[in-house]
Amino acid sequence: MSPDDERSTLAIGVDIGGTFTDFVVYDHRSVKTFKVLSTPGDPAQAVLDGVRKLSPAPGYRVVHGSTVATNALLERKGARAAFVTTQGFRDTLQIGRQTRRNLYNWFSGGVPALVPQARCLEVPERVDHRGHVLRPLAKRSLTSLIKTLRTQQVEAVALSLLFSFVNPEHERHIAQRLRDAGFFVSASHELVPAFREFERASTTVVNAYVSPGLNRYLETLEESLPGGSFHVMQSNGGRIRAAQVRQEGVRSILSGPAGGVIGAEYLARLAGFSQLITFDMGGTSTDVSVVNGVIHTTSEAEVAGLPIRVPVLDIHTVGAGGGSLARVDAGGALRVGPESAGADPGPACYGRGGQVATVTDANAFLGRLPATGLLGGALPLDRAATREALAALSREFAAHAAGTHVDLAEVALGILQVVNAEMERAIRVISIERGHDPRDYVLLSFGGAGGMHVCELARSLNVGRVLIPLAASTLSALGMLTANVFLDYVRTVMCPGETSFEELERRFVPMVEQAQEDLATQQVPVPARHVHCELDLRYQGQSFELTVPFSPVFRAAFHEQHVRCYGHKDETAGLEIVNLRVRAIGDVSPPRIEAQDPGPVDSSGAVCHERRLVFSSGPRSVPFYDRSLLRPGHHVSGPAVIFQDDTTILLPERDHAQVDTWQNVLVTIGDARAESR
Incomplete structure (x- = not known):
């Protein structure tokens, strides 16, 4: 079944959080949501409980944001892995970039490698930077390598040879031998065929470390829930079939937060907003991101102190949540x-x-x-x-x-002030510190705990408007149902900037053909397939690159982007084309959410009761509004509390809310009106 061939099937989005597991169910008539308590000891149990509660007919689809890979990495409970590389480079993981995280701390240690040095092994071979074989692979050495791996009770092998992204023949041969011997193999030329030796090796090791556990987890779900198809949310904001994730678990490490950003952008677009700061406060952490009409990705992410060079959404996370x-x-x-x-x-x-x-x-x-x-x-x-x-x-x-x-x-108010300061600092990191003025944005709040804090955060940042969707606490799960299929490819080429457009087109051909083939494997219909090509460029002598769309004017686009990012450009300097990038997209029809005509302004009929609340200014009696009774057009003035089954919104004094045609609560921050633009 194709991702979009779903007219008569039930679609279920699932997001596992630290406290709750969220479900969004779409039957092509309406969207329903519910939560169950997460089961940290066995994350599959909460998913099974929720899906069984629905008793879906065969043919249902599950799009799942998994924390299995994330938790394995954060808790260091992944597979027993080994690292295999070119002879003379077994210390790659331990050496890293030789940087101290705290520059002035003499006792600052690095992040321990996932693979201890005893399981970092070498093979005799060598390829140079142009792909020429300097030393043929000693194939007889593979027999003793396999014996050593078995003696060390290794489950997964990360294979990253020097310059295998240019010439992968040696790595391909070793990978096949190891797979024939029964090992799970993460091969760098298959996962991230790009330069920067340490980052490529680190990504390959992380993949080997988390994938076997994720594989077992997905097998448990598929065996326990026959009759359904499983897709997994990736960190890049797209979904793929579970079969591919089993081999590339590193691509799903930030799947939950990615689903939230995708869902936030979708609902904001419906409501008429393209400039937004997403604020996702759950039980364990808070994730923030900036959307400027487009959702930004990065290939320079770091998780648990380990570099990961696969595309992920540009999200900043802090350890501040309801729990x-x-x-x-x-x-x-x-x-x-x-x-x-x-x-x-x-x-x-x-x-x-x-x-x-x-x-x-x-x-x-x-x-x-x-x-x-x-x-x-x-x-x-x-x-x-x-x-x-x-x-x-x-x-x-x-x-x-x-x-x-x-x-x-005072203790309770102090707790809220401290956690708000931490979350405000996170928003400043991804906005002000990157040249974005928060006053130009709408702050879109979601997550079960977000509504309690978002108005005060907006006031601190001088943001004039806050948008809180009806499905705020389950927005990540909704985002997974709206996500398209995304497949990303990269290849290091190191070409001079004068390379012709036609020559670059020729080099893109095998990558585009592979992308089309993989979209077919994902069962994406031909009319729904799109392929976009990009280039990573830099000025000669620079160490880092900027990514621009591949077009006949890619050089001018690079200079313009360099000005936006760094404030200057040098059109006389030579350019270097570092990487070719391809993104394959399979369009998916998102759940349809119908707009409703606005009604009267008076919302007094939604008031259930009044209660005494404590603010920093003192106690005050405040009305509680039942959100299920609020209709488009209703207005609510603060102070007030708007509650629903799975989240609560605190509307401070001087703030004013109205329900829009999409049933979002749109809040105008009283103190920020004059400054907001």
């Missing part, structure tokens, strides 16, 4: 995160054994969450446990402040 733990450090200062309560035990207010105060506990204590609890009352709040967790934190403060008592409300 982030609060503590008092050795100097008596309040710290929040990056440690998280996760799904088990979760925040203290969940009543599942959590004893340490979290951001969610602070919001609960201040009265900002629905009295009936979360998930429409399915998860009641344990207020006694919340109070005790905050009291314990207050006692920690007292121990550092000569017995001074700190009021519990």
Whole structure:
């Protein structure tokens, strides 16, 4: 079944978070959402529970954002891997780039390699930078290599030979021998045939480390859920069939955050916005990104301190979420995160054994969450446990402040101020520090915890408008259903800038043919296929490149982009064409969301009750609006709380909200109106 051949099938988007696993279900008439608690010990269990709850008919589709590869890397619980390279280069992973993360810290250590030096092995061979064989592969040595790998009980092998991206024959032969011997093999010429030895080796090793576990996970899902087809979200914002991800697990390491950005851009476009800052606050972390009419990717990502050279969406992540733990450090200062309560035990207010105060506990204590609890009352709040967790934190403060008592409300407000500062700093990194003025953007909030914090963040950044979709807490899962098929290819060529357009076209031909062949394997219909070509260029003598579309005016495009990025250009300097890039796209029809005609402004009928909330200015009685009763055209003035089953929005004083025709809540930040442009 093609990705778009889905008119009579059920489409299910699944995003596994640290606390909840989100489901978005589209039956080609309407979109429905729900959540189940994540099962960190066995992530597949939450997915199976959710899909079985639907009892789908055969032929259903699942598009899945998996955290299996991510967790394996972050927790260092991947496959037992070995690294095989050219003789004389076994120390590549340990040497890295010889840079210190903290320049002035004499004791700053590097990130430990995924493969210990004892399992870094060599083979006698050598190819030069032009692909000429300087030393033929000693094929007899492969027998002893295989024996060593078996003795070391290796499960997966990362194979990265010197200059194999120019001439892969030696690497291809070794990979086949190792696969015939039963090993999982991650070969650099197949995964990332590009220069920069350490980064290529690192990416290949990460792939070998995470792919076997992801393979087993996907097998479990497919065997337990017969009758469905599985696609996996990639870090580049596209989906691919599960079979390919099994061999290239590194491509799905940031799949959840990528789904959120894709979904945010889709809903913002429907609402008429093209300039947005995405703000995804979940239970464990917060992900932010900038969209300037297009979604930006990068090939210079780093995860868990390890460089990864496959295309990923340009997303910045910080360890601040609803489940982030609060503590008092050795100097008596309040710290929040990056440690998280996760799904088990979760925040203290969940009543599942959590004893340490979290951001969610602070919001609960201040009265900002629905009295009936979360998930429409399915998860009641344990207020006694919340109070005790905050009291314990207050006692920690007292121990550092000569017995001074700190009021519990002050503790809770302090937690929110600290976590907001951390998230504001993250937004500044991807906006102001890169030359983007936040006042030119809409701040689009999603994730289960985002609505509680986004208006205050917008005020701090002087952003004038905030957009909160109806499916805010499950937007990543929705984004996975809207994502197209994306396949990325790269090849290092190192050509002079004077190389003719026709010669470059000729060099692109085999890459484009491979892309078309792979789109057919993904069952993308011919009319839905598109292929885009790009070039990585730099001035001669530079160390890094800029990517521009491949066209007859690619040189002028490079100079213009150099000005945008660095403020200057030199049209007299020589250029160097470093890499050819190809992106193959298979269009997919996203879920249809119908606009509704606006109605009256008066929203008083959606008020369920009033409750006392605590703000930094003091307590105040605030109306609670049931979002399911709000209709397009309704207006709500702050202070107010707008709640729904899976998320809550805090509307501070002076802010004003209205429901648009797409059922988004569009907030105008009162203090920022004069500055917003």
